Amino acid sequence: MSAPLTSIGGLASGIDFPALTDAIMTSRAAPIRKLEGRIEANQARSEAYLSLEARLMGLKAAAGELDRARSLVGMRGQVEPGAGFSVSAGASATAGAFDVTVLELARPERLGGGTFGSRSTGLGLDGTLSFGGVPMEVSAGDSLDAVVARINGLQGTGVRASVITLGPGAHRLVLSSQTEGAQGIDMEDPDQLLAGLGVLDAGGNRVEVLQAGSDARIRVDGVEVTRSSNVMSDVVDGLTFTLTEARPENVSRLTVNRDTAALGEAVEAFVEAYNSATGFIRSQTRSSAAERAPLAGDSVMRALGSGLQSAMLGLAGDSTLGGPARLADIGVTLQLDGSFSVDATRLAAAIASDAEGVARLFTTRSASSDPAVEFIRTSPETEAGSYTVEITAAASAASVQGTPVGGPIVGVGAGDSLTVRSVSGATSVEIMLEEGEDLATLSDRVTLALVGAGLEIEAVVEGGALVLRHAFSGSGNGFQLETGGNAGALLGLAAGTFHGTNVQGTVNGQAARGTGEVLQVTGEGPARGLFLRIREMPAGGSAEVELSRGVGSAVERLTALATGSGNSGMPATRDRLADTSTKLRRRAEDIQARLDLQRAQLLKRFAAVEEAISRAQSQGTYLSSQLDQISNFQYGPRRR
Numbered sequence: 001m002s003a004p005l006t007s008i009g010g011l012a013s014g015i016d017f018p019a020l021t022d023a024i025m026t027s028r029a030a031p032i033r034k035l036e037g038r039i040e041a042n043q044a045r046s047e048a049y050l051s052l053e054a055r056l057m058g059l060k061a062a063a064g065e066l067d068r069a070r071s072l073v074g075m076r077g078q079v080e081p082g083a084g085f086s087v088s089a090g091a092s093a094t095a096g097a098f099d100v101t102v103l104e105l106a107r108p109e110r111l112g113g114g115t116f117g118s119r120s121t122g123l124g125l126d127g128t129l130s131f132g133g134v135p136m137e138v139s140a141g142d143s144l145d146a147v148v149a150r151i152n153g154l155q156g157t158g159v160r161a162s163v164i165t166l167g168p169g170a171h172r173l174v175l176s177s178q179t180e181g182a183q184g185i186d187m188e189d190p191d192q193l194l195a196g197l198g199v200l201d202a203g204g205n206r207v208e209v210l211q212a213g214s215d216a217r218i219r220v221d222g223v224e225v226t227r228s229s230n231v232m233s234d235v236v237d238g239l240t241f242t243l244t245e246a247r248p249e250n251v252s253r254l255t256v257n258r259d260t261a262a263l264g265e266a267v268e269a270f271v272e273a274y275n276s277a278t279g280f281i282r283s284q285t286r287s288s289a290a291e292r293a294p295l296a297g298d299s300v301m302r303a304l305g306s307g308l309q310s311a312m313l314g315l316a317g318d319s320t321l322g323g324p325a326r327l328a329d330i331g332v333t334l335q336l337d338g339s340f341s342v343d344a345t346r347l348a349a350a351i352a353s354d355a356e357g358v359a360r361l362f363t364t365r366s367a368s369s370d371p372a373v374e375f376i377r378t379s380p381e382t383e384a385g386s387y388t389v390e391i392t393a394a395a396s397a398a399s400v401q402g403t404p405v406g407g408p409i410v411g412v413g414a415g416d417s418l419t420v421r422s423v424s425g426a427t428s429v430e431i432m433l434e435e436g437e438d439l440a441t442l443s444d445r446v447t448l449a450l451v452g453a454g455l456e457i458e459a460v461v462e463g464g465a466l467v468l469r470h471a472f473s474g475s476g477n478g479f480q481l482e483t484g485g486n487a488g489a490l491l492g493l494a495a496g497t498f499h500g501t502n503v504q505g506t507v508n509g510q511a512a513r514g515t516g517e518v519l520q521v522t523g524e525g526p527a528r529g530l531f532l533r534i535r536e537m538p539a540g541g542s543a544e545v546e547l548s549r550g551v552g553s554a555v556e557r558l559t560a561l562a563t564g565s566g567n568s569g570m571p572a573t574r575d576r577l578a579d580t581s582t583k584l585r586r587r588a589e590d591i592q593a594r595l596d597l598q599r600a601q602l603l604k605r606f607a608a609v610e611e612a613i614s615r616a617q618s619q620g621t622y623l624s625s626q627l628d629q630i631s632n633f634q635y636g637p638r639r640r
Contacts, residue, residue, distance in 0.1 A: 114198020323357020379529025403492025
């Protein structure tokens, strides 16, 4: 058989079309690989931001602790074991030593009452009794349990009632004072009800004292002191004694000195947190020919690292008060690698010699030209500086004033009353007027009723008239007043709903929002986020406020801005990276979809080529066969 006219290796063409298609698609997929590289870079940056955010949150917490460093500078009282008391030292305490003996503990009085056969049967007692000046009504049908529940439901009496079951049909009443002291239980029994309960006899004497109330007694440096409570806060300035056991034969040594450990530990923890955060920033922004870190070229991160270092190196002390001016003065110094180290010996010596001065290095400080303007706090947006406060309206409390009443109230009718309600109407108190009562007595009665109901409203007499006034200023605080019968005319009070007003003003020309006496700067500018309390400054008043940030405050501000919810914060940055990666992923998916379609089209075309070549090969074989037959016919079989 003669050779085919066309000879191509392989099944037909001899060409590996699938491999050729893969090569073409790989070349055309280069944009996808670039997009995937960008997605991976974004993921690495996001993970770096997340790790840094955790470190910055730790630094923020440590800085915030030092921004409140003055709370770490205090006095500490140390007591020998087994002294029978403990002691806490406040800011006004002074260093020194005391000899202390606990002579006697204060104890609450406990009284035994009668024994009753039933807890649920009416006692047949009717009338009024009182504990601590608080009256209580008892009805004939009230059982022992009902009387006990009523006693325990009274507010401000300092008395607790209980029932001890001695056995079947034997239930004994016990009254216990809730406070220690020899004064015991304060009770009045005008209708002989306590006598009926077996607590007092007919002469008003206690029937059985289960435990006598007693005062606490201690001896301090040879001076005996008596108090009604086991907690004594007015014996030595700045010290609070808590007595736990009487040890009359024991003289214990109490030593009071400055507590420096907490401040030193807080400084060391702060420096450690700083080194962790800034070291991570340096490692993640580093770039070389061999390696490029995830945050390399990130100007925001470089600025943050630079800002933190500047805060650590800046002047932070108070020049008017003296003391250390910068961290280096207390042994915290910058190292060649950008970290800071702590010389523990120098730090301890600085705290020992001037703990307040060391604390000032870290805290937010403010000064006002007018005591009516008080600094409350700042926000991360607030910058240090000098600000002018101008008040356009003072805060006021909700109030209503009647007209002067000349002498006792006369002409009171049966329905004459005042009803005071909370703004929501959830709580209300009704006070009935009494014939011949003067305004001072009425105001005391109204105030007692309102406070007892939990309403922060008082009644006072001003200029011979009754005034109702809320305890707090601000538009969110107020009350409703209703007058029943002829009460409004008798007192000159108008019914209605009354609200306070908020302080209004500006700070440094920036807009501010008032809430009661608190003025919050809301307008754009350096004072934004500053909170001030304005007390008794009239409209038109002004003051200068100076604000400065110590190292702790400055670092806390920077870390708060970096980790906050604003556009420049890391959460927002990570969100933007995630959004960008999502868009890149969609682009890659779109390109891949087009490539999949192109692959299908290429394979279809190559299949057509393969089929054409196969047909050509078949035709060539057929022609060769025909030629062989013709040759055989003419010349005989061809020799092969």
